[in-house]
Amino acid sequence: MTASPLLDVAGLNVRYGYVEAVRGISFSVAPGEILALIGANGAGKTSTLSALSGLTPATGRIAYRGTDISGLGAEKRSGLGIALTPEGRRVFPSLTVAENLLLGGAAHKGKHDPAAKREEMLSLFPILKERYHQRAGLLSGGEQQMLAIARSLMSAPDLLLLDEPSLGLAPQIVDQVFELIVKLNGTGLTILLVEQNASRALEIAHHALVLANGAVALSGKASDLLASPDIRAAYLSA
Template identity: 65%
Template sequence: MLEIEGLSVRYGAVEAVGNLGFTVPKGSITVLLGANGAGKSSTLNAISGLAPSRGRIALNGAELGGLPPEEIVRRGVALCPEGRRVFPSLSVADNLHLGGAVHAKGEELARRTEAELDRFPILRERYHQKAGLLSGGEQQMLAVARALMSAPRLLLLDEPSLGLAPKVVEQVFGLISGLRTQGITILLVEQNAERALEIADHGYVLQSGALVLSGSGRELAESPLIRDAYLAG
């Protein structure tokens, strides 16, 4: 579904990602692992049109590189950003509507909102509250729901479990597995490598902006490099 070839992301003199290539098969959960600063967020931001990049980024054969972010959303790619980035002074309702606003209006926007409130009943309870008053876990649910409001075929998730309590982390991973069974392809960036590899079909490991390892979720979970660097024992 997604093909990346020779991707580079530069911020001035800093090369965050260099000559990166990988694919995300349709219907898969594909995981990107790597230490802080490895270039994971830069990669997701480049796919979303939010970071300056060179190279080929193709969705079902059509080039995304150079398109404005809202057009990339319209093509079916949604980003749930690192740090959740909900709008704290806006209501849950307004946060959701902003996610769908790019291409759903009126009845379609209302239908999608209902679908997300069914998926996340806690957001229905909090519907008129300011997003900044929600717990970390609730804000993460809101950030995912906001991304889903654009009805993506490919969902990019940047560290969705970061900073959440263990019980909530489990909910988040359950949610991700559930989205895949609904036909949404997922590219997941995670610090929690162990848990991520359990649900992943395929994974890639980035080091200083370059690919150093790839394999099935199971292969990576058993690889010595991963075990030493990311997993306890």
């Protein structure tokens, strides 16, 4: 018996003035899977995640655990178990690693023990334990990415929206990031991954969507898309 989708999206539209960034896309994410969104720059990937997290106004239906959350704001969606790690990391550079983590869990104190969750993050990200009292702005790009993900996980989400986690990172750090994503998914965390490194994303994802001009151009098993000559020519040739 197939499990009900954790996230079910129908006819999602996002507009910025006269520009249609996302045009009527529909998809679902099963519990415990990695779904990758790939496509060229400007295809609507980041706008999709922003709409799902409640940060960008959108039309269409967004259902989470079978309940329509389309009318809910970002804070309430976060409280339900949806967390976004934005593109560009966006850590608070003047605050320490400890303070960034504290802010990540501040709105969810009733959901879990913040101290226990912090210790879990420091165990999962040993480099953050070493840098615990340093300002986030002094961390390397890879360390800031780890902090951004850890900060999102402080809310104990069931669905993690990851936007371009490997962007601007050295190849060795990229390897670490993808290993981390697989490890997190192995704990049962459901992940919606937007990633410019399409080949790496398809290697670890269960299913994938290819967006083009704000619409779904292709969808299917990630392994099938990875093997497709058309996908390889369009997105994996670099």
